[in-house]
Amino acid sequence: MITQIKGRLVEKNPTDVVIDCNGVGYLLHVSLHTFSLIPDQEVLQLYTHLQVKEDSHTLFGFAEKSEREIFRLLISVSGIGASTARTMLSSLHPDQIKDAIASNDVATIQSIKGIGAKTAQRVIIDLKDKILKVYNIDELSVSQNNTNKDEALSALETLGFNRKQSEKVVDKILKVSPDETVENIIKQALKNL
Numbered sequence: 001m002i003t004q005i006k007g008r009l010v011e012k013n014p015t016d017v018v019i020d021c022n023g024v025g026y027l028l029h030v031s032l033h034t035f036s037l038i039p040d041q042e043v044l045q046l047y048t049h050l051q052v053k054e055d056s057h058t059l060f061g062f063a064e065k066s067e068r069e070i071f072r073l074l075i076s077v078s079g080i081g082a083s084t085a086r087t088m089l090s091s092l093h094p095d096q097i098k099d100a101i102a103s104n105d106v107a108t109i110q111s112i113k114g115i116g117a118k119t120a121q122r123v124i125i126d127l128k129d130k131i132l133k134v135y136n137i138d139e140l141s142v143s144q145n146n147t148n149k150d151e152a153l154s155a156l157e158t159l160g161f162n163r164k165q166s167e168k169v170v171d172k173i174l175k176v177s178p179d180e181t182v183e184n185i186i187k188q189a190l191k192n193l
Contacts, residue, residue: 002059006045012038017061019044028061029082031071031089037063051082060086069134070094077126079119088112096171100124101131149174152185161193169193 007021014035018025046061047068062068074085091112100108101124109120156166169192
């Protein structure tokens with residue numbers, strides 16, 4: 001099993017990179033999240049996941065171990081292949097996926113291109129316990145924050161703001177102060193919308 005590769009960055013594209021490791025060029029498929037974290041410096045180290053199939057061996061590269069763990073959890077779900085998992089990690093930050101699973105947020109997972117309602121539900125059913133256990137998340141705190149988030153988003157939507165735009169702003173606010181009250185979330189969001 002190849003678990004990491006360190007070498008000279010030869011080529012960098014939004015979907016893949018080539019790393020020269022002692023004269024051998026390795027093609028690693030990456031998510032947009034990893035792509036955004038890859039510096040343009042000469043030497044690069046990526047954590048990897050090797051997928052062995054009947055007709056191919058494919059390497060996936062990750063800038064962070066935590067992203068690789070989420071990737072491995074996602075591909076363990078029936079109906080989610082490596083390319084779908086990579087699309088999920090390109091569409092959402094790994095923490096957003098983790099939080100969405102922990103808080104039964106089907107809508108967030110379903111917002112990813114190619115993920116339908118049934119698949120989103122299967123991801124949550126299959127991975128919720130693992131996510132809560134592995135990341136030691138308290139289920140109560142997740143649902144409490146999400147209730148505040150949902151209330152704030154509905155209020156902003158009622159005021160005529162775009163839901164997607166509002167959600168980005170509210171997520172930023174909750175990242176800084178996760179225990180913020182609904183009222184304060186709305187006040188801060190209005191300043192930033």
